[in-house]
Amino acid sequence: MESWSSYPVPKISGAPQPLRLFDTATASVRPSSPSELARMYVCGITPYDATHLGHAATYLAFDLIQRQWRDTGLAVRYVQNVTDVDDPLLERAAHTGENWVVLAQREIALFREDMTALRVLAPDEYIGAVESVTEITEAITSLLASGAAYHVDEDIYFDITSAPDFGYESNYDRATMMRLFAERGGDPEREGKRDPLDSLLWRGMRPGEPFWDTSIGSGRPGWHIECSVIALNRLGMGFDVQGGGSDLIFPHHEHSAAHAESLRSEHPFATHYVHAGLIGLDGEKMSKSRxxxxxxxxxxxxxVDPMAIRLALLDGHYRADREWTGGRLRAAEGRLANWRAASKLATTLQDQELISRLRSHLADDLDTISAIAAADRWAEQANARSRSDGDEVSGEGAEAIDALLGIAL
Structure with missing residues (x-):
């Protein structure tokens, strides 16, 4: 599947700082210490509607991770999937009377446009579930052969007891898992399952639904195994960051890790599990269902300037749930204008101080609140001077804001 185009990232002077990130599995901020190649997998969209601000905030968080790694001189391999066949997509297509393939293609194209406008660095591989059916069925065949998967009528399920560390990523108790599994696409009440928390690997053919004829039968892949296989086959085990919104902690990321670890008999799937907070409107999570x-x-x-949208979404810690209000966007537009004016006035010394502060704050678990405050101070100082003050204007401050925050001035 075609990705989108990335804008060049400026190189900036000075000493970069190694990134430290919060890991959901250990509930702690730990160094993210790739060797020469940083590997990241972020769960992509189910393309049944346009990109909303909750999506955008999530992908901006992982864009910042890419930028911090690249600033330290690391090469990055970034993979993102698209769940281009799944129940929500099929339900929307049935409701609107539109062909599900056409609907998915249109929304994927719009997502690419939105990511380009927001200057989100593109994944190296952008992979759809549809194009991954063969490799997914191969993985399910292996799970069946090892006893980690089993049939319930025409469907195939994963046995969570085959993953000894199941539960380590979310650290939820069983009652919480049961509740979230039922709320987020699971089927704990399905008769014939060995455990209510066992997840669907393969959905056998149903009337009126798309299907593929494969060696494991006619049907389509489940959600969690899709990400396990796409990540494993392109990044290997123990990659650096598995990412997504906090609503993916369970069941999606817990099960995708369990599938992969059972397939490879290795642990862990990823060394950091990183989750972005949710964006709310009027006190509720922003979601299609609401x-x-x-x-x-x-x-x-x-x-609206896409850079103002990006800045408004970064004005809050990536792990925090936060509200979207009209005032947030207006504040970002004013801030953006101040920064653009300052970029034409800031001295070399002011720019160097800004670069140091941006690096320090962003290396500390992507502290965009402090980074933005540092840029505000830089803008205030720069805009207070006149062009005749004599010190040379370098322009490096604007390049640093582009390189590290992804905001073009």
């Missing part, structure tokens, strides 16, 4: 979405494309079409 109909309270603010779309990136609609803001762009209304003439």
């Amino acid at each position: 109909g309270n979405l603010v779309f990136v494309s609609k803001l762009r079409n209304a003439g």
Whole structure:
């Protein structure tokens, strides 16, 4: 599947700082210490609607990780999937009367446009579930052969007891797992399962649903195994970051890790499990089911500068749930104007101080709140001087804000 185009990332002077990130599995901020190649997998969209601000905030968080790694001189291999066949997509297509393939293609194209406008660095591989069916069925065949998977009628399930460390990523108790599994696409009540928390690997053919004829039968892949296989086959075990929104902690990331670890008989799937907070509107999580979405494309079409959207979403810690309000966007537009004015006035010394502060704050678990405050101080000082003050204007401050925060001035 085609990805999108990335803008060049400026190189900036000075000493970069190694990144420290919060890991959900250990509930601690730990160094992210890749060797020469940093490997990251981030769960992508199910393309049944346009990119809303909750999506955008998540992908911006992982874009910052890429930028910090690259600033320290690391090469990055970034993989993202697209769940281009799944129940929510099929349900939306049935509701609107649209072909599910056409719907997915349109929304994927719009997502690419939104990511390009927001200057999100593109994944090296952008992989759809549909194009991965063969490798997914091969993995399920292996799980069946090892006894880690079993049939329930025409469907195939994963046996969680085959993953000895199941539960380590989320650290949830069983009652919480049961509740979230039922709320987030699981089927704990399905008769014939060995354990209510066993997850679907393969959904056998149903009337009116798309299917593939394979060696394990006719049907389509489950959600969790999709990400296990795509990540394993492109990044290997023990890659550096498995990422997504905090609503993916369980069941999706717990099960995708368990599938992979059972397939390879290795632990862990990833060395950091990193999760972004959710964006709310009027006190509720922004979601398609609630109909309270603010779309990136609609803001762009209304003439809002994508850099203001990006800045507004970064004005809050990536792990924190936060509210979207009109005031947040207006504040970002004003801040952006101040920074752009300052970029034409800031001295070399002011720029160097800004670069040092940006690196320090962002290396500390992506502390964008402090980084933005540092840029505000830089802008205030730069805008207070006149062009006749004599010190040379370097322009490096603007390059650093682009390189590290992804905001073009």
